[in-house]
Amino acid sequence: MTDWFATAIIGPGRLSLFFMMLAFATAFAFIRISTRMIRADVSWWPGNVTPGGLHIHHVVFGLVMMLVSGFGFIALANYHTPAANCVLAAVFGVGAALVLDEFALVLHLRDVYWTEEGRTSIDAVFVAFAITVLFVLGVHPLGFSGADVDTDDAATTIASIVLLVVQYGLATIVLLKGKIWTGLFGLFFPPLLVVGAVRLGRPRSPWARWRYGSRPEKMRSANRREDTLRGPANRAKIRVQEALAGRFDGDSTS
Template identity: 50%
Template sequence: MAEWFAAGIVATGRLPLFSFFVAFVTGFLLIRLSVRMIRARVRWWFSDITPGGLHIHHVVFGVAFMLLGGVGGLLVTDREGWAIAVAAGVFGFGAALVLDEFALILHLRDVYWTEQGRASVDAVFVAIALSGLLLTGLRPVGWTEFTEADPSGALAQAGPAVLVLANAASSVVSLAKGKIWTGIAGVFIPVIGIVAAIRLAVPDSPWARWRYPEGSAKLIAATRRDHRVRRPLIRAKIRFQELIAGRHDLDQECPAGAAALVGAPRNALGEPRA
């Protein structure tokens, strides 16, 4: 194991990324354990930090950790020693705390345990996937050619630049079509991004709103495919995420008695039936 770590991580210059990845995953698991214990009102666990009635969210501590790790990493000159590993780990731990409250930053209000709060878990999973792919040695298409091209040769740089731009365009189209994971994978494997960019968009995606008029054949086909293929996958993803992050279905400030109404039958206006 030690030989693999030295040859596969340290010797390849991936020690900072490895430390970031491990600290990020650890930080996310720890903070989710903590908030789930707090939500369950476990007496012997920590409680929310509310000095003077002000609820200090863990994103605040995350920002502090990111600043500490980021500035520390800029000061370290040895890119293979323990100091840079510690700095990257502190930065990764802080990034986990920040992204775990990504939905709060996005909506500028506390939506942690609501349906909108799922955006935080999605953001964390995307970050884990990206850093994990980079840790394995994968790089965006054209990265190696572009970084190793002769700076004095314009033609040598033009080819990789066109390749990178074309691949980035297909990934952007995929993301606009609501295909987050294939859009990300397309950055590393071009064929995935190209196929995703050509195929129909997700019905509620920005691309569908721009390009698929109401009642059009494309919108009907996209909706049919969404219900047949994408929705089952989304439900499976949510079940997996809930095992780790907990259920996002209730407001933290849910008033007494309101919890009993959650999941109750509702009328056409969304109000609980008598």
């Protein structure tokens, strides 16, 4: 295990990413435990931060940590500081977890932490963590691998540009069809983009509103697929979300 870590993480220069991933996961687990303790009115738990009666949400602390770590990275950009980079990456990971845990609050501009809309925060955390893990393992989207392109070869350059345009064009279509996970992971595994682009869009997606409004048979098919295929998967996802993050209902108390 030590040899693998040295070869796969330290050797390629991904130690800072690893620290960010570890800090992100730890901070998310801690803040969810904290909010669940607060929601349960556990007497010995510190509770919300409310100076002068003002409830300061943890997204604020997350933003400050991300700003501080970002400034630190910029200030040290011209220096070889591997230890400081790992510390700053961990601070950024904690800040990102705190911000994304309240992503739904930022999106809706109101406290929806324990409501149905609050599930958006968990989706954002899952997506961010999954993408971070892929980067830590050395899996990158096309165009972000760090590999040099032979710009002296016009044919190679043109082919690379066309490939990038096609891939990101397909990703846009998939995202417009409401397939967020397929679109994001398709950037790392392009065949997923082809499958997502040719399949029906989800009934509430922008694509369905634009393309299926005058084609009721397409909308019926999209609704049928949503009920038969996505329904069980969505219920399973909700069970996982609530096992990790707590039960969501109409009570926005934290």
